[in-house]
Amino acid sequence: MPSTYVEAIREGIREEMERDANVFLLGEDIGIYGGAFKVTAGMLEQFGERRVVDTPISESAIVGAAIGASFMGLRPVAEIQFADFISCGFDQIVNYAAKCRYRWNAPAPIVVRAPCGGGIHGGPFHSQQNEAWFTHTPGLKVVLPATARDAKGLIKSAIRDNDPVIFFEHKALYRRVKDELPEGEYTVPIGKANVFREGKHISVITYSAMVHVAAEAAGRMEKEGVSVEIIDLRTLTPLDEETILASVRKTSKAIVLHEANLTGGFGGEIAARITEKAFEDLDGPVLRLAAPDTPVPYCPPLEEAYLPNADKLVEKLRWLARY
Amino acid sequence: MPSTYVEAIREGIREEMERDANVFLLGEDIGIYGGAFKVTAGMLEQFGERRVVDTPISESAIVGAAIGASFMGLRPVAEIQFADFISCGFDQIVNYAAKCRYRWNAPAPIVVRAPCGGGIHGGPFHSQQNEAWFTHTPGLKVVLPATARDAKGLIKSAIRDNDPVIFFEHKALYRRVKDELPEGEYTVPIGKANVFREGKHISVITYSAMVHVAAEAAGRMEKEGVSVEIIDLRTLTPLDEETILASVRKTSKAIVLHEANLTGGFGGEIAARITEKAFEDLDGPVLRLAAPDTPVPYCPPLEEAYLPNADKLVEKLRWLARY
Amino acid sequence: MGQQVTVIAGNTMPAVKLQELNPEQVAESHERADLARRSLYYMALMREVEERIERRLYRQGKVVGGVYVGRGQEAIPVGSGLAARPSDMLFPSHRDLALYFIRGVAPRQVFAQYMGRAGGLTRGRDGNMHMGDLDRKLVAIISAMAASIPVAAGAAMAIKYQGRDDVAWVWFGDGATSRGDWHEGINLATVRKAPLVLICNNNQYAYSTPLSKQMACRNVADRAPGYGMPSVIVDGNDVLAVHDAAVKAAAHARAGLGPYLIECKTFRMTGHSAHDPADYVPKHLFEEWSELCPIRRMEKRILDQGWGSSAEIEEIHARIRRETDEAIEWAQNSPYPDASELLDGVYGS
Amino acid sequence: MGQQVTVIAGNTMPAVKLQELNPEQVAESHERADLARRSLYYMALMREVEERIERRLYRQGKVVGGVYVGRGQEAIPVGSGLAARPSDMLFPSHRDLALYFIRGVAPRQVFAQYMGRAGGLTRGRDGNMHMGDLDRKLVAIISAMAASIPVAAGAAMAIKYQGRDDVAWVWFGDGATSRGDWHEGINLATVRKAPLVLICNNNQYAYSTPLSKQMACRNVADRAPGYGMPSVIVDGNDVLAVHDAAVKAAAHARAGLGPYLIECKTFRMTGHSAHDPADYVPKHLFEEWSELCPIRRMEKRILDQGWGSSAEIEEIHARIRRETDEAIEWAQNSPYPDASELLDGVYGS
Numbered sequence A, B: 001m002p003s004t005y006v007e008a009i010r011e012g013i014r015e016e017m018e019r020d021a022n023v024f025l026l027g028e029d030i031g032i033y034g035g036a037f038k039v040t041a042g043m044l045e046q047f048g049e050r051r052v053v054d055t056p057i058s059e060s061a062i063v064g065a066a067i068g069a070s071f072m073g074l075r076p077v078a079e080i081q082f083a084d085f086i087s088c089g090f091d092q093i094v095n096y097a098a099k100c101r102y103r104w105n106a107p108a109p110i111v112v113r114a115p116c117g118g119g120i121h122g123g124p125f126h127s128q129q130n131e132a133w134f135t136h137t138p139g140l141k142v143v144l145p146a147t148a149r150d151a152k153g154l155i156k157s158a159i160r161d162n163d164p165v166i167f168f169e170h171k172a173l174y175r176r177v178k179d180e181l182p183e184g185e186y187t188v189p190i191g192k193a194n195v196f197r198e199g200k201h202i203s204v205i206t207y208s209a210m211v212h213v214a215a216e217a218a219g220r221m222e223k224e225g226v227s228v229e230i231i232d233l234r235t236l237t238p239l240d241e242e243t244i245l246a247s248v249r250k251t252s253k254a255i256v257l258h259e260a261n262l263t264g265g266f267g268g269e270i271a272a273r274i275t276e277k278a279f280e281d282l283d284g285p286v287l288r289l290a291a292p293d294t295p296v297p298y299c300p301p302l303e304e305a306y307l308p309n310a311d312k313l314v315e316k317l318r319w320l321a322r323y
Numbered sequence C, D: 001m002g003q004q005v006t007v008i009a010g011n012t013m014p015a016v017k018l019q020e021l022n023p024e025q026v027a028e029s030h031e032r033a034d035l036a037r038r039s040l041y042y043m044a045l046m047r048e049v050e051e052r053i054e055r056r057l058y059r060q061g062k063v064v065g066g067v068y069v070g071r072g073q074e075a076i077p078v079g080s081g082l083a084a085r086p087s088d089m090l091f092p093s094h095r096d097l098a099l100y101f102i103r104g105v106a107p108r109q110v111f112a113q114y115m116g117r118a119g120g121l122t123r124g125r126d127g128n129m130h131m132g133d134l135d136r137k138l139v140a141i142i143s144a145m146a147a148s149i150p151v152a153a154g155a156a157m158a159i160k161y162q163g164r165d166d167v168a169w170v171w172f173g174d175g176a177t178s179r180g181d182w183h184e185g186i187n188l189a190t191v192r193k194a195p196l197v198l199i200c201n202n203n204q205y206a207y208s209t210p211l212s213k214q215m216a217c218r219n220v221a222d223r224a225p226g227y228g229m230p231s232v233i234v235d236g237n238d239v240l241a242v243h244d245a246a247v248k249a250a251a252h253a254r255a256g257l258g259p260y261l262i263e264c265k266t267f268r269m270t271g272h273s274a275h276d277p278a279d280y281v282p283k284h285l286f287e288e289w290s291e292l293c294p295i296r297r298m299e300k301r302i303l304d305q306g307w308g309s310s311a312e313i314e315e316i317h318a319r320i321r322r323e324t325d326e327a328i329e330w331a332q333n334s335p336y337p338d339a340s341e342l343l344d345g346v347y348g349s
């Protein structure tokens, strides 16, 4: 039976908690309530209050306490109820967790899980896709799975990883995407992109929910005779540059797609790397498709206009195909 | 007599406080001590405790209180003692100040001043150049003057601006760069880049302290027959794309230079825009020179190896000139 | 030093026996009767509007996003809101809808807000209780709990800067007290002796998290001495008690004595939001607290004190139902904002 | 409830009359004598190392960055550090150098640290007091004041998770108490009843900011009841008083009773950092507090109590001078790290 993205994450966490007694969970309303999105449903019952810790509304303390516990040999998995609130624990992430290994050789193997993204009518404070703050901070690993299969494999890798991992789960995917998960134990490596769909003419480099937008657009372009390759980055830092460049060298055209707003988004980084390292291979400008530079609006017509979607991508793909 | 960068900022603030009784200052140790870098030296004496407010160590409250005061018609100028601590007031900046105009038409005309940058042996927490977190946040204006003249003109514009402005002052410039300031009242507009040096062969697009690194490298390249144009962006958001593109269309080659670490830095944004919008004009890949992806190290050999400098830029300029 | 915690109506945590206020506080003046009737009107209006939103529009799929209501807590925004002056600056939290009505926002704007329409206070850009109007001196929350507190502190500092004797009022829940911003904002305001009145709706839950997992002290008010500020604990389901405490707090702030904390003991008579069945709340708490419904208590008091008749009370409710029907009608006819507006207003210039 | 603030040595703010401890606390045991001499050694070592750094190496341009010393405050890290067990986790702040020595860090590593050499605890990557060593259970601060508190809270939670009876100790200044992290970390630790001992060095200034601009309460300890935790105010210039308070606090934490706050009244006998002449501090405060030098007081007490002779005391100082000379020599010969190391160790894999 296929598992949803939320089930896959839950399964991954559960397996790691069963495997390693040092793994524990902390966050707001993750215990009896099972988390705002029910990712941790059933965990309290299975693992008890010792390993499933409901905290006060204190994002900075949640992250800080995770760091402190990790220094003691534990493997904390912290939940930030919405990625939008991660800015309340920002200093602990970018200054404490990210830098302690480099400064004094003190690893902080924490996972910070944060449900992100729009499309659920959450408005400006329940829809943010704010990974770019963290991709600019050396010392952090930034992971954004797009599929149930990857979500499970990556959360397991994140928990085992010896560095702080910011794990962005897309809220719109929790119950919308499903996979038949592999039998038995598996992990998906951090730092490896996935060729989500092979193609010949244009590479779409993307991640998180936008992988599915790209897939829809690719399907439509196929009918127009344009073969689109989709690279699902899965991890933004460390970035799998090799897979990106290999794809672009093959197709010679690239569009970078992300849900976060354009300016200063991670798309700039990818486009810049492609241009710098595959300049001779390019048969057209590297385009970016992203949300416009506004907060995420609330009402349906504005949010629809805001979010990148297959129509908008098809338009860019057509333009680039003709280039 | 020429004024230093720090004097220029002080002068700018003083003039605005004299001009507008709604302007006031708040921050840590800005009163009797005149601020960690003495930017506000003499302000307490001139304007009194009412308008020069020493606060507790509370970056979030400093920014928050500035927002609240701005709703009441005041023009708060907040000092964050080091840009490195701006992460402690992050949520108030990116979620409160940045979004209130868009959401409910409530302007928050605050200025957040933050001394940034390395080269002063400050180590990981007194050297950060973290503008990229803010350039990704719609609603904020991000300003980084490179010269004394601009510093004065821009701080005045920032104080008059009706949007929240994050004003990054480079610590290494405070006492190192000087300008003969224009007689009398002047401002420098936010959102306009400056062609710092005209050139024909390669455009170096940069800002803040790196403008001076670029100038040094340009001088050296001149002797090798390569004419370098330097664009000092001054404002990152809103970005003066026109000036950048005009320069690149003229020179056909571009290097983006910044002090912040490479990955996810604002350089990616600039490189991506150039590639997308001036692709046909490019005679070579857009290169980036930035610090490597590590925290800012403390000791001189590591910090020197970390910071971009003229040698490193000359190397890239030579490579691109030959391309 | 005024740092004592005054307890007006007993310690109501976790389940309480509430006592009536002392007689002088319920003096039967005309003013008092008027206050009582206005309180009832605003409490009942808030209840009705929220009922429509949560139990009808939301279930009909007409609300765009989440719904947070203040059922059972209406006495808090009403009692305090009626103590504020029009020139005071208000920073409501997410269960304080009545403040908007007291400040003249029309119910139809609220319905439109929840439905994401152009007629809402944020013109469809933000949802539910995230609404403000600077002209009415109503400041919109952001989602992050307690973020309003430093901002309200700054507004209070500005009032002092301007030499006025207004007050900034900020509302928040028990859960919000755990945030760093809560601490930083209050500390700054107390150091600056800024005219700030802090009103905690201690409804004993933050989402699914009970007080015992939120704080290790007994009362939120126990924190006031740590900021050198006076505080009072009040029966949050008694609108006149809240009002009297608010009048006293505001007088303190206006007199230049600095911030004042009011802790209102109450209970959240609903899930955290409309999608939350609140299974984690022991049933008996709902039962006990429903006995303390602030609206029914006010009605009884009005009758007991002779401040009004049953007919007058019925007319208040009837009027509210009419207003509410019309407002929903209007809001449903309010268009969505046009997608072409998407990019407007990120910057002023 | 144990929420009372116990005052051991009077209220020392802003300028204080300190009283000696009561007699039973200074019982003349051999243990006590030994503790006294060890305290003197560590305080004097800290003083000497910091004098060398601040008044020689820094002025000679040999220190790479800024210098923050704990002159006059040595009793705080020493008294508390000697109360900690080796298996306890320590989170020092920036004026707590002695903790490093107590945990076995050599003075030469400290000099090398300040000079940015490979022999420093951070191998030249970070400066001054930003140093730690997980093997010695010493955690490096980051610059942001109070950021250690949530982290220490997490360490304490982990200790409890692991079923051990160790303690996490965290030190901080009066200024740090204004930060949101201070509040969030303490609140979390108290809710979780985690074994955390909080030690405030209340030296009455934060950079140029006096207490009156930092907080509106009289004592940092006044905040403890707001977290349901006990606290004690202690003469921070009396190393044995600090030690006794620390022993008591640790016993409380180890017994599973949760966090405990110790406020040490003291004074910063220096500028904020080596470049700060501290003109903003009224001169008389330096004079008054220099009378209370913890080192001289300890020496006098050792002599008074017959815990040691002048010769023994002189030998302690002589030994420290020798050790320090050698350490500086070693550190100056320690190379800078090689630039080729720049990229190493950002990630573990």
Ligand SMILES: Cc1ncc(C[n+]2csc(CCOP(=O)(O)OP(=O)(O)O)c2C)c(N)n1
Residues within 6 Å of the ligand: A028, A057, A058, A059, A081, A085, A088, C095, C143, C144, C145, C172, C173, C174, C175, C176, C177, C179, C201, C203, C205, C206, C207, C268, C272
């Ligand atoms: C910083 C932050 N973290 C998490 C949330 C998610 N959240 C929304 S309301 C809420 C509970 C708030 O509890 P309380 O402050 O007691 O207010 P109440 O809802 O009970 O009125 C939570 C956890 C948030 N809004 N902000």
Ligand SMILES: Cc1ncc(C[n+]2csc(CCOP(=O)(O)OP(=O)(O)O)c2C)c(N)n1
Residues within 6 Å of the ligand: B028, B057, B058, B059, B081, B085, B088, D095, D143, D144, D145, D172, D173, D174, D175, D176, D177, D179, D201, D203, D205, D206, D207, D268, D272
């Ligand atoms: C979040 C933050 N803001 C500002 C600073 C700059 N700063 C460094 S030390 C200091 C004063 C600290 O005072 P206190 O906590 O009393 O410690 P003390 O230095 O007196 O021991 C300040 C403002 C900082 N380190 N962190």
Ligand SMILES: [Mg+2]
Residues within 6 Å of the ligand: C173, C174, C175, C201, C202, C203, C204, C205, C206, C207
């Ligand atoms: Mg609550």
Ligand SMILES: [Mg+2]
Residues within 6 Å of the ligand: D173, D174, D175, D201, D202, D203, D204, D205, D206, D207
């Ligand atoms: Mg201090």
